[in-house]
Amino acid sequence: MPQDEHNGRAGVEGVNAAPSAPGVGRSAGDAIFRFLTTGAGVGLLLLIAAMAAVLWQQSALSRAKFGWGFLAHAVWNPVTENFGALGAMYGTAATTAIALLVAVPISLGIGLFLAELAPQWLRVPAGTAIELLAAVPSIVYGMWGLFVLAPIMGDVVQPWIQERFGDFFLFSGPPIGIGILSAGLVLALMILPFISSVIRDVFLMTPSALKESAYGMGATTWEVARDIMIPYGRKGIIGAITLGLGRALGETMAVTFVIGNAHELNFSLFALGNSIASTLANEFTEADGDVYLSALIELGLVLFLMTFVILSVAQIWLRRMGKREGR
């Protein structure tokens, strides 16, 4: 760890030290500015590389002991020091998927409402309210999930679903109100403000000439949204979703409250689980075995790589799409 701190600080110090030189000419100023911005950019890359290197190095023990099998099984036993990441990986992926499935359509609706349908007097306060949601600390969402959402899920929603579809594997298990589904819903609420406020801004950027001409041809609001605004802002919308995705993947406290913190691999939505971030939050401080600690760090590495891969794929996809549309 000291190594990457060092790298990070090197970048920052560079920024602080420079703008003192008085009376330098414009070209010198340009050079300094270039040096500073390059330094900041390179420093960031170095920081990421250093993080990856430290995670890689500190997880050596666990990688040597479990190999690729670490990714393939879900046993998590600190007593026998046998660890596998599959359960936590599934928990992270499942909660994030639920969060996106719920949050994206709602965000599109909110964005459309605020940009197009809401009366003028409502737009600013409603927009501000949604942005305020983003400023609520995640632990508050977690407590809300545990004390408000979980009882509703456990006493009303889950029994209702089980009465009708109880045999289906997604809805098996005791309805206690916490678990993968509840964690996904809390996450959805958390990423909603991020996605919807960006989507609103994207919609607002649609040139009114385009919209007006569509309306002029007799298109309904829905048709304008579907055929003009969404295609026009597609890049921004995907960017907004990626933002939400990144946040959902790494969210810790709120998930820890409602996911159940059980190391099991169960595909029911009502089942308890564990995400990578919640496992780390729970167990890092008291992991006293060397292999145990190393396995937790390897979990961190897995999350790092998962985030990296998912965001890279999103970027590549965006670029491809940009090319296809000739922008």
Add this chain to the structure above:
Amino acid sequence: MKSLGENANAEPMLQNAEAATSAQNNRSKKRKTMKRTLTTLIAAAFVALGAPAFAGAIVITGAGATFPYPIYGKWAHAYNRLTGVKLNYQSIGSGGGIKQIKAGTVDFGASDAPLKPEELDKFGLAQFPMIMGGVCPVVNLKGIAANQLRLTPRVLADIFLGRIRKWNDPAIAAANPGARLPRRGITVVHRADGSGTTWIFTDYLSKVSPEWKKRVGVGKAVSWPVGVGGKGNEGVAAFVRRIRGAIGYVEYAYALQNRMATVRIQNRSGSFVAPAADSFQAAAAGADWERAPGFYMVLTDQPGEKSWPITGASFILMHKKQAKPSKAREILKFWDWCYRHGAQAALELNYVPMPEKVAQLAEAMWAEKIRGVNGERIWPAN
């Protein structure tokens, strides 16, 4: 350089609510001294040298178990008023405490699970018990009051193994004639974080259930066959209160403060006892500390008719070789004061003080084992 380290310690102290004000005093004092040094134009280096002089009081640093944190804080507060010695205790968990004392970053470590004698020797540590408490199962069952439900060790283990899944199971009913047990499913709640409490609880289950010992074992974190994980005593308590039909385990003081429904457990002599200070003390009294090398003694499943079976002690770890004998002596004086004068405060917080006999054994150990680097005596202090 030494003084810089001491200054750095003032930062984490802020976490300690009781220590916070004293840290502030320290700060303003420091600020004044700074001013003075500036006005007299003495080099900044002097500040570093002078820091311990105006900080004056000795600061003992320790880290470890969360369970004894409230009582250590209370003792430290009282002791500070008497002597000016300060305690900076970080309740980062037993595992963290062991790690810190092994690394030598603190003056003492605290752990709910004792270290084995081999391990003590390996790291040159001495260990002694400081305070006791009990772990108790708590339930959330409509119509079942505190200490009304009776569980045999076998049934308790089977519930946590996931073998008994309904509250109206015949095995539970057999020990509770006349009780109206609901048909509700049982939801097990355990700790999600590593914890000395879990260590004590799983140690007990391993002693009473061969299957538990084989399938799960003992640890601060284990692979739970069933159940929901809550973070900390408060997390477990929140889930137990929230989920009807839940059973979990928390520290006794925690169960009392939250008025949770504790249960009676059958002990080794066959009687169903309720968790209470006297039943913890009974368990400790029956223990044979004299024949426990390195004070490696686990108080679960102790004999005695009144003994609460899931009792545990919390331990202090110190290095056998002390580089600063005078400071080590101050630390031992503090623990000595706690043994002699701390019982009242402990009982007020629902802890159980160590019996006098155990305190004497511990102090005899100090005299013998805890020495300066050249082997000079540190205890008894004169």
